[in-house]
Amino acid sequence: MIENKSANAQVDEDSFHKVLREYLLVLRFIVLDTGRDPSFNANHLLSYLADDFIQSAAAITFLAREGGLSVAKRELRFLIESSIKLCFVHQQKYNSTVQEKLAEFDEELSSPSISIKRDLNLNMLPSDLRTVFSEEIGRLYGKMSGYVHLTPNQILERIAAIDAGMSLGREGSPQVQELTNLISKGFAASLVLLLHSVPEYVAGDLLVAQDGSTIDSYFVGSRFVAAIDSYFDYKHERKASLTAIQAARASKIAF
Numbered sequence: 001m002i003e004n005k006s007a008n009a010q011v012d013e014d015s016f017h018k019v020l021r022e023y024l025l026v027l028r029f030i031v032l033d034t035g036r037d038p039s040f041n042a043n044h045l046l047s048y049l050a051d052d053f054i055q056s057a058a059a060i061t062f063l064a065r066e067g068g069l070s071v072a073k074r075e076l077r078f079l080i081e082s083s084i085k086l087c088f089v090h091q092q093k094y095n096s097t098v099q100e101k102l103a104e105f106d107e108e109l110s111s112p113s114i115s116i117k118r119d120l121n122l123n124m125l126p127s128d129l130r131t132v133f134s135e136e137i138g139r140l141y142g143k144m145s146g147y148v149h150l151t152p153n154q155i156l157e158r159i160a161a162i163d164a165g166m167s168l169g170r171e172g173s174p175q176v177q178e179l180t181n182l183i184s185k186g187f188a189a190s191l192v193l194l195l196h197s198v199p200e201y202v203a204g205d206l207l208v209a210q211d212g213s214t215i216d217s218y219f220v221g222s223r224f225v226a227a228i229d230s231y232f233d234y235k236h237e238r239k240a241s242l243t244a245i246q247a248a249r250a251s252k253i254a255f
Contacts, residue, residue: 016065034198053079060072064179064180069179129224133224221254
């Protein structure tokens with residue numbers, strides 16, 4: 001039976017809304033900035049798939065707010081998988097048309113495997129973080145995959161939750177906090193991958209404000225997004241205040 005959320009177990013709807021809003025803002029910027037290239041609509045999968053990313057992100061946060069934690073995790077898996085595949089395809093053949101990409105990479109796009117992540121070029125991340133990021137998306141994908149098909153572990157998890165009085169809409173704070181962390185990390189990973197699927201200038205335009213400071217975004221709290229921001233520390237507008245910019249960036253890293 002579906003029950004109303006208790007006061008102590010309510011999902012922090014403001015937090016979920018903030019994460020969704022920030023993700024959509026960054027996604028929109030990536031699409032519009034990359035879209036200045038006249039060939040964007042014909043060549044980039046994101047010109048067609050942006051709506052799918054928006055729908056998945058919105059669905060994840062809606063499901064989380066309504067207590068559908070397991071279903072939100074399944075949708076998060078799709079978002080991560082899609083981001084990996086899009087990044088891979090565009091790094092392999094950026095200038096081919098969408099139809100050519102679909103034909104050439106049919107096997108990679110159709111496969112449920114994300115082994116192609118080992119072939120990604122994550123050049124905007126420092127070398128010591130590239131393996132760490134690859135392991136992060138592997139962990140996230142693996143954890144979310146446990147909710148795609150019904151398994152004994154998933155059933156046991158549900159039994160334990162029901163026995164503890166945590167039916168749908170009455171999840172405990174640890175379960176909600178775990179999903180909040182997963183969504184933050186999953187959305188950040190998606191953005192890192194999407195930024196590596198487009199020209200480098202897009203990340204620079206996104207992250208570096210006119211005065212050289214880092215833009216104010218929730219996702220700058222990700223160590224991986226912050227690392228991409230540091231990639232642009234060579235920019236002229238940052239030279240005079242670089243030490244302060246680096247200190248401010250480091251102080252915001254939270255996940």
